[in-house]
Amino acid sequence: MGNQSRSRNGRRRGEDMMHPLKVSLEDLYNGKTTKLQLSKNVLCSACSGQGGKSGAVQKCSACRGRGVHIMIRQLAPGMVQQMQSVCSDCNGEGEVINEKDRCKKYEGKKVIKEVKILEVHVVKGMKHGQRITFTGEADQAPGVEPGDIVLLLQEKEHEVFQRDGNDLHMTYKIGLVEALCGFQFTFKHLDARQIVVKYPPGKVIEPGCVRVRGEGMPQYHYPFEKGDLYIKFDVQFPENNWINPDKLSELEDLLPSRPEVPNVIGETEEVELQEFDSTRGSGGGQRREAYNDSSDEESSSHHGPGVQCAHQ
Known part of the structure; x- marks a missing residue:
């Protein structure tokens, strides 16, 4: 600058x-x-x-203290070219000093x-x-x-914390058992303190953030006043078929009861759920490719925008 x-x-x-x-x-x-x-x-x-020495520095007479020579060359009647070069007597400084x-x-x-x-x-x-x-x-x-x-x-960039003004954010992964039955974990803060986080049994924690007051960044000029720390809990669910099917009924007896299924009047159609890979898109592109194989007439008259899954 x-x-x-x-x-x-x-x-x-x-x-x-x-x-x-x-x-x-x-x-x-x-x-x-x-x-x-x-x-x-x-x-x-x-x-x-x-x-x-004082008074020894003199203005360069060759360039009149400008540090450069300006030459004007006539190229044709009414047309001139101006050229500039560094003064060799003072090396462009505009001043000369006697050697002694x-x-x-x-x-x-x-x-x-x-x-x-x-x-x-x-x-x-x-x-x-x-x-x-x-x-x-x-x-x-x-x-x-x-x-x-x-x-x-x-x-x-920090491997654990992300800063937002005077607040800090971190992510911590817990299992389903911890989310339902309470947990305790320890992490190292930025000043090397070991912070113990406890969540009591019976208190269910949902995916999202909890706040720890006063464990954020110190305020500039007011270091004893600190922001807050936000811990985002990422609940990890078990893999498919993690429990014997015979035990599922016992597990369901321990969990909150299911909501009642409403009676549906009229015809119904059963569909099958499939896992969705967010890295590969919703599959709308594949459907469009299949449509493109048909005739141009059908393509222009029947095709609308692809349907995408709404996921939270």
């Missing part, structure tokens, strides 16, 4: 330096201090970026590359896309106020 605006004291301001900083969800939950090594331009300490007055430390170079170590404080509750700014720490140049170094936080 370029920034060539003027600073408050009227000096031209240098460009800001933007750097991504990848952080884990644990870093954003607990806070973290890390050190970041960057390379930037700094003014020569011996000559303060002047390149030589040139700064000896870096052979007259006004700026040099230097490695800068920044101490970065990732505060609890910070979010993806948030910026950490180091004012005036960008590249230095003579007569220019340095810009800022801006670190852009990039949250890495």
Whole structure:
């Protein structure tokens, strides 16, 4: 991101330096201090970026301080071509320094590359896309106020938790027996605490979310106030024929009674249920292919949109 605006004291301001900083969800939950090594331009300490003794820097007479030569060549009557080239006398700097007055430390170079170590404080509750700014720490140049170094936080994907503002979401699989008869499980939170979740026997849990208050992310600047944790329970049903058919009646006696089947008046037709593979679609495409094998006349007059299953 370029920034060539003027600073408050009227000096031209240098460009800001933007750097991504990848952080884990644990870093954003607990806070973290890390050190970041960057390379930037700094003014020569011996000559303060002047390149030589005070007053030794003179405007280049060859290019009149512009750093470039402009040549105009006539191609035809009333048609000219303007060409621009870097001034060889000052190497495009617009200034020249006598050899005897040139700064000896870096052979007259006004700026040099230097490695800068920044101490970065990732505060609890910070979010993806948030910026950490180091004012005036960008590249230095003579007569220019340095810009800022801006670190852009990039949250890495977590294998257990998903963040939504100050709330956390996780998914936990349980069996049918656990859903009907109660359960207990333990998981490791982002601050390494072992959290025990209990659901009492006799209290049936349905597929969906439950909320644990105060176990979400800490709020930025208010770390003792936290969001909530939402646990989505994915109930796993047993496989087909998991129980002896003779035992089904005993199991049914223990479960809530079936709803009464209403009496249907008139003709009925019995159909067979088949398992549905969501990855292969509803089969509407196959039906359309079969229709396409018929004549064009039938195709244009009888075909409507394919029927799809509505599933929750």
